Amino acid sequence: MNEEIEGGAEPTAPVWAAFGDLMAALLGAFVLILVGVIGMQLEASSRLADEIKQRQLETQRRKTLEQALAGPLAAGRVTLVDGRIGISGNVLFAVNSDQLQPQGRALLRSLAGPLSAYLRDRDQILMVSGFADDQQVHAGNARFADNWELSAERALTVTRAFIEAGVPAGSVFAAAFGSEQPVSSNADEAGRAKNRRVEIAAVPRPAGPAAHAKAAAGAATGASGGPAGAAGKAHE
Known part of the structure; x- marks a missing residue:
């Protein structure tokens, strides 16, 4: 069993x-x-923490930039529309000049640090665009041939001032638009004064060195001649 x-x-x-x-x-x-x-x-969790930290840094940089712009905005020396900083030509330059006035140079220096911080860790660069009114060249004005040359020289002057103030040279470039893209009527002096301006905007960085060089060459070409039929006249 x-x-x-x-x-x-x-x-x-x-x-x-x-x-x-x-x-x-x-x-x-x-x-x-x-x-x-x-x-x-x-x-x-680590990625989320990094994203939160990055957003906090970006928010802080934006606040710093807004604080730097608060005074000039309140005084009417600059405008801020859709992320584009507009500076009146009267603030930066004397009429028919590409030489910075003391108040204009001081304003650009105050913006250089916050703009550099804003661009840090962002795949963007600053485009400095020069604009002019549509007034014709007066007799005896040999300094500028037309509005394209005036707006180009002013944009280059602002670009150089930013670089001198600490903005990396590879993070800023100049462009010229002459009398194109007015923001006001050219029928009176008040409107023409608004059109004589410099705008600063962050734009996507070109894909590579070749694209960057191509963009710079395009800006230089536009500054010297511009598209056919787009050039205006320099204001004396």
Whole structure:
């Protein structure tokens, strides 16, 4: 009788052993999955923390830039529309001149630091655009041939001033638009004064050195001649 019981019990041992192996394998798989999930959560948390930190830094830079612009905005010396900083030509230059006035140079110096910080860690560069009114060149004015030359020289002057104030040379370039893209009517002096301006805007950085050189060459071409039929006349 005992032999029959013992004989019948022998097949059960391998079953329990196999079941134990299966449970061990399942437990191991569960541990691996759990470790993987925890790792993914930690990675996601790390990315989220980095994103939050980056947003906080960007917010702080934006606030610094807004604070730098607060005084000039309140005084009416600059405008801020859709992320473009507009500075009246009367603030920066005397009429028919590309030489910075003291108040204009001081204003650009006050903006250089916040603008540099704003561009830091961003894939953007500053485009300094020069604009003029549509008044004709008066007799005896040999300094500028037309509005394209006037607006180009003013944009270059502002660009150089930013570089001298600490903005990296590779993060700023000049462009000229002559009398194109007016923001007011040229029918009266008040409107023409608004059109004689310099605008500063952050734009996407070119894909590579070749594209950057091409963009710079395009800006230089526009400054010297501009598209056919787009050039205006310099204001004396």
